[in-house]
Amino acid sequence: MPKMKSHTGMGKRVKVTGKGKLVTEQAGKRHLLEGKSSTRTRRLTGTVEVAKSDVKRIKKLLGR
Numbered sequence: 397m398p399k400m401k402s403h404t405g406m407g408k409r410v411k412v413t414g415k416g417k418l419v420t421e422q423a424g425k426r427h428l429l430e431g432k433s434s435t436r437t438r439r440l441t442g443t444v445e446v447a448k449s450d451v452k453r454i455k456k457l458l459g460r
Contacts, residue, residue: 403457403458406454410446411443417445418445422440425437
């Protein structure tokens with residue numbers, strides 16, 4: 397059997413912490429920023445933990 401390959405694109409988007417949590421950048425801060433308030437764009441900086449409903453799917457893509 398061939399080896400399972402991890403999904404390269406997902407590997408670039410998601411980091412796994414030491415305890416095994418999945419962390420990613422917040423969505424919504426790429427474009428159309430002029431229409432968003434400064435408060436909103438500041439709130440979107442930094443990393444967040446991946447939603448519980450997505451964890452199983454993302455771990456499978458990462459080969460974990």
